[in-house]
Structures are given as structure tokens and as C-alpha cells.
Amino acid sequence: xxxxxxxxxxxxxxxxxxxxxxxxxxxxxxxxxxxxxxxxxxxxxxxxxxxxxxxxxxxxxxxxxxxxxxxxxxxxxxxxxxxxxxxxxxxxxxxxxxxxxxxxxxxxxxxxxxxxxxxxxxxxxxxxxxxxxxxxxxxxxxxxxxxxxxxxxxxxxxxxxxxxxxxxxxxxxxxxxxxxxxxxxxxxxxxxxxxxxxxxxxxxxxxxxxxxxxxxxxxxxxxxxxxxxxxxxxxxxxxxxxxxxxxxxxxxxxxxxxxxxxxxxxxxxxxxxxxxxxxxxxxxxxxxxx
Amino acid sequence: xxxxxxxxxxxxxxxxxxxxxxxxxxxxxxxxxxxxxxxxxxxxxxxxxxxxxxxxxxxxxxxxxxxxxxxxxxxxxxxxxxxxxxxxxxxxxxxxxxxxxxxxxxxxxxxxxxxxxxxxxxxxxxxxxxxxxxxxxxxxxxxxxxxxxxxxxxxxxxxxxxxxxxxxxxxxxxxxxxxxxxxxxxxxxxxxxxxxxxxxxxxxxxxxxxxxxxxxxxxxxxxxxxxxxxxxxxxxxxxxxxxxxxxxxxxxxxxxxxxxxxxxxxxxxxxxx
Numbered sequence: 001x002x003x004x005x006x007x008x009x010x011x012x013x014x015x016x017x018x019x020x021x022x023x024x025x026x027x028x029x030x031x032x033x034x035x036x037x038x039x040x041x042x043x044x045x046x047x048x049x050x051x052x053x054x055x056x057x058x059x060x061x062x063x064x065x066x067x068x069x070x071x072x073x074x075x076x077x078x079x080x081x082x083x084x085x086x087x088x089x090x091x092x093x094x095x096x097x098x099x100x101x102x103x104x105x106x107x108x109x110x111x112x113x114x115x116x117x118x119x120x121x122x123x124x125x126x127x128x129x130x131x132x133x134x135x136x137x138x139x140x141x142x143x144x145x146x147x148x149x150x151x152x153x154x155x156x157x158x159x160x161x162x163x164x165x166x167x168x169x170x171x172x173x174x175x176x177x178x179x180x181x182x183x184x185x186x187x188x189x190x191x192x193x194x195x196x197x198x199x200x201x202x203x204x205x206x207x208x209x210x211x212x213x214x215x216x217x218x219x220x221x222x223x224x225x226x227x228x229x230x231x232x233x234x235x236x237x238x239x240x241x242x243x244x245x246x247x248x249x250x251x252x253x254x255x256x257x258x259x260x261x262x263x264x265x266x267x268x269x270x271x272x273x274x275x276x277x278x279x280x281x282x283x284x285x286x287x288x289x290x
Numbered sequence: 291x292x293x294x295x296x297x298x299x300x301x302x303x304x305x306x307x308x309x310x311x312x313x314x315x316x317x318x319x320x321x322x323x324x325x326x327x328x329x330x331x332x333x334x335x336x337x338x339x340x341x342x343x344x345x346x347x348x349x350x351x352x353x354x355x356x357x358x359x360x361x362x363x364x365x366x367x368x369x370x371x372x373x374x375x376x377x378x379x380x381x382x383x384x385x386x387x388x389x390x391x392x393x394x395x396x397x398x399x400x401x402x403x404x405x406x407x408x409x410x411x412x413x414x415x416x417x418x419x420x421x422x423x424x425x426x427x428x429x430x431x432x433x434x435x436x437x438x439x440x441x442x443x444x445x446x447x448x449x450x451x452x453x454x455x456x457x458x459x460x461x462x463x464x465x466x467x468x469x470x471x472x473x474x475x476x477x478x479x480x481x482x483x484x485x486x487x488x489x490x491x492x493x494x495x496x497x498x499x500x501x502x503x504x505x506x507x508x509x510x511x512x513x514x515x516x517x518x519x520x521x522x523x524x525x526x527x528x529x530x531x532x533x534x535x536x537x538x539x540x541x542x543x544x545x546x547x548x549x550x551x552x553x554x555x556x557x558x559x560x561x562x563x
């Protein structure tokens with residue numbers, strides 16, 4: 001099977017491995033060291049070891065837990081809505097799209113626009129004087145909610161994220177749906193299964209791995225959200241839309257609290273490792289499974 | 291009847307998902323005066339003045355510089371990612387080395403929030419003088435693009451029949467020669483796909499652009515936000531809209547290209563199967 005020698009293969013891997021070690025491995029080590037040190041911008045290159053104080057202050061920080069809770073709610077809700085909407089669109093529109101592939105273009109377009117740009121665009125869309133949404137709401141209903149205040153900001157952001165990334169889930173589901181073998185569908189039809197039953201007992205189980213993968217990808221992307229939230233609200237509405245990524249960014253750049261920012265980074269890193277480990281374990285079990 | 295319903299759902303979905311882009315496009319053709327009395331979705335007197343202003347008045351915010359920075363950094367970030375990933379993908383696809391550690395680690399990178407590396411990288415860049423440089427941003431974008439590049443290329447090379455390698459080996463070719471002159475041309479389409487995906491991802495990156503650049507190397511996504519911070523009389527919505535349309539255009543055009551390619555390879559597979 002092996003067509004090239006081990007030594008040669010190692011040589012081909014070396015540039016990539018070296019690059020990753022330099023740009024990710026080294027920073028990871030710095031993270032670990034600085035997270036247990038006292039350090040500020042004056043003593044940047046000579047941190048003093050000081051134990052786990054940074055971790056204690058992060059874990060005792062109410063804003064940290066608030067950011068974690070925002071990220072969790074945002075990640076779970078957007079992933080769920082995107083997957084449900086994407087699944088519906090993929091299955092319901094499949095007969096339309098299979099004959100006219102040009103129709104895919106408008107559904108994929110949001111994926112090509114930078115999330116930060118989308119965030120900026122919504123500043124215009126929702127602006128109380130220049131934005132069309134408040135304009136039409138005032139015209140039709142005589143009132144328009146303040147989309148970006150404390151009580152509405154979370155849901156506004158969820159809608160913004162969902163509208164941009166439902167196409168991602170839709171695309172994965174559409175490809176999985178189209179890939180269901182035609183003879184499987186015909187066999188189900190021969191057995192007298194209704195379209196609904198075929199969908200529930202045949203097609204959806206076949207699409208299940210894609211559903212799980214799409215949900216996790218969207219959850220992770222939602223959990224670590226930065227660009228569109230930062231561009232639209234900043235930490236916004238009294239800090240109510242501070243995601244974990246924004247929390248780390250602000251601790252470092254706004255407060256100069258390097259130790260705290262780095263400790264929060266390590267906490268986030270460990271959390272994502274646990275999630276990834278669980279996901280890989282799940283995938284491995286599936287592969288070995290019946 | 292149900293088909294009519296499908297058309298309605300399609301139209302509503304397409305309009306809702308693209309709504310911010312549509313609004314921005316409409317606004318970019320409105321004069322400041324019209325915008326103040328008509329924020330709606332129609333244009334009474336279309337004008338190019340916003341685009342003209344963005345493209346000619348570059349003393350405060352220079353859109354050419356943002357576009358150029360994004361182009362250079364994205365080219366570095368995509369080209370270097372392919373350059374690093376291709377030999378690695380060849381080794382992984384044609385030997386057992388790297389299959390069980392490196393490949394899973396790199397794939398999982400896709401899911402690691404890269405902000406956790408941002409602070410050490412910032413300090414490292416400060417030390418190396420890479421802050422606010424196109425090269426510095428490009429190197430980070432390489433990290434962002436590596437997982438996808440490696441996955442696409444490993445899959446593509448694994449699909450190349452081993453007989454091709456073996457025949458070349460019998461003719462006395464070294465593994466380097468096989469990689470460069472046999473595998474590379476065969477997986478060219480995969481490389482193009484990687485390049486287009488990677489370029490779009492790199493162009494649309496925001497976080498590292500925000501943190502690692504301040505002035506000389508500011509990319510388009512960050513530069514666009516400057517037009518919203520403009521002081522004195524609030525945001526010039528027409529100007530800001532024109533900037534966003536111009537800044538979003540390169541990845542969107544590339545993306546439409548890619549969509550053609552995806553549907554092209556889908557139909558090609560259908561004929562073969």
C-alpha cells in the first residue's frame with residue numbers, strides 16, 4: 001500500500017508540521033505560561049510565575065459566565081434553527097432545484113459575503129431613520145421595536161446569523177438528500193410507502209450523519225461567534241451580546257488584562273477540546289458500530 | 291399547485307437570506323437627500339455619486355489600499371496553504387505516515403476557535419515586526435485555510451489510481467517527480483476548488499485583520515467598518531453602502547464561479563455514473 005518510504009513521507013510533512021508548530025504550537029505554550037503568570041504590557045517578555053490567580057479571577061468574573069451563557073445560547077439556538085430550516089428547504093425545494101441548478105446561486109450567495117460585512121449591512125437595514133425595516137414597520141404598524149436594545153439584541157443577532165448560515169446547512173442536506181440512491185426510493189415506493197413515510201423511515205435515517213455533522217459545525221461556529229456580532233452591536237446593549245470571543249478580545253485590547261484574556265483562552269481551548277473529543281468518539285463509534 | 295408553493299418558498303427564502311445585500315445595493319444608488327426622505331426599497335433618482343465619491347475621494351479612507359491589502363494577504367494565505375498542504379496530502383494519501391495524528395489534528399483545527407491563539411500571536415508579531423503587514427496577515431490566513439486545503443487535497447489524491455504512481459515508479463521516477471509531474475496535473479481541479487474556497491474565506495476574515503493591522507495593512511472587512519465610525523453628522527449611508535458593495539464583490543464573483551464548478555462536477559459525475 002505504502003508507495004513512498006516513511007522517511008520521504010516525513011520530509012513531505014515537515015513544512016506543514018513546522019508551520020503549525022510555529023504558528024499554533026508555540027502560541028499554545030505561551031498561552032499556558034502566561035495564564036499562570038503576572039504580566040502586563042510593560043513586562044511582556046518577562047512574565048513572573050504566579051500560580052492560578054488568573055484562572056480564579058476569570059472563573060469568578062460574572063462577565064465571563066455571562067459571555068459563556070450568551071455563546072452557548074447563541075450557538076445552540078442558531079444551530080437548531082439553521083438545521084431545521086435548511087432541512088425543510090433542502091427537501092421541499094429539491095424537485096425545483098434538481099431541474100434548475102441556476103436557482104442554487106441566490107441560495108448560496110449569503111455564504112460568499114463576509115459575516116462582518118453582513119453585520120455592518122444590518123446596521124443600515126435596522127437603522128431607525130435610514131433603515132427600510134423600521135421604515136416599513138412604522139408605515140404599516142405605526143411602531144417598530146428597538147432591535148438592538150437589551151431585550152431584543154439576542155434575537156436580532158440570532159436572526160442575522162440564521163439568515164446568513166441556513167444556506168450552509170441547506171447545501172449539506174441537499175447534497176445528502178440527492179445522494180440517497182434511487183433504487184432505495186423505488187424499493188420504498190414499491191412496498192407502498194407514502195412519501196412522508198419514505199422520508200421518515202428511509203431518507204432521514206440515511207441523512208442522519210450529515211444532520212449531526214451540520215449541527216456540530218454550526219454550533220461551534222455559533223459558539224465562537226465574533227465578526228457579525230462585533231460589527232453589529234459591539235459588546236452592545238450593556239454587554240448583553242458579549243460572546244466568549246468578544247470577551248477575550250476586550251479583556252486584551254480594551255482592558256489590557258493579558259493574564260485574564262489568556263486564561264480565558266485556555267478555558268475556551270479546553271472546552272473545545274472536550275467537545276471535539278466527544279464528537280470524534282461519536283464518529284469513531286459510528287464507524288466501528290453495527 | 292404544490293409546485294407554485296415551492297416557487298413561493300424559494301422566492302421568500304432567497305429574498306430573506308439576501309435581504310441585507312439587497313438593501314445595501316439599493317441604498318448605494320441613492321443620494322443623501324433622497325435617503326433622508328425615502329429609506330424604502332425603491333429608488334426615485336438613481337445616482338452613481340456614492341461610488342464616484344468612494345473611488346475618487348481617497349484622502350481619509352483609501353478603498354484601493356483596503357482592496358489591495360485584502361488581495362495580497364488572501365493570495366499569500368491561499369497560495370501558501372496549498373503549497374504546504376499539497377506535499378503533506380501526497381504523503382498522507384500514499385503512506386501511513388500522518389494519517390492517524392496529523393490529519394485528524396488539522397481537521398479539528400477547523401473547529402477550534404482561533405481567537406485562543408490570537409494574543410500570543412499578537413505578541414509574537416510585535417516581536418517579529420509583522421504587525422500591520424500584509425505578510426503577517428497572510429501567514430495567519432494560511433492557518434485558517436490549511437484544514438480545508440489538506441482535506442480536499444488528501445481526498446483528491448486518494449482518488450488518483452495507484453497504478454499511475456506504480457507505472458511511473460517502474461519507469462524510474464522518484465517520489466518527488468511523481469508528485470510534481472504526475473499527481474499535480476491530475477488533482478489540478480481540486481487545487482482550483484481549494485484556491486477559490488480559500489480565497490473567499492481569507493477575504494472574508496475579520497478578527498485577525500482587526501487585531502493585527504492598524505493602518506498600512508488594513509483589509510477590506512476592517513476598512514469597511516471605518517466608514518461607519520466616521521464622525522461629524524453621523525454615518526454617510528450612501529457612501530458606506532457603496533463601500534460594502536465594492537468590498538463584497540470579489541468573493542461573491544469568485545463564489546458564483548465556484549458554484550458553476552460545483553454544478554459542473556456534479557453533472558460530470560452523473561454522466562460517468
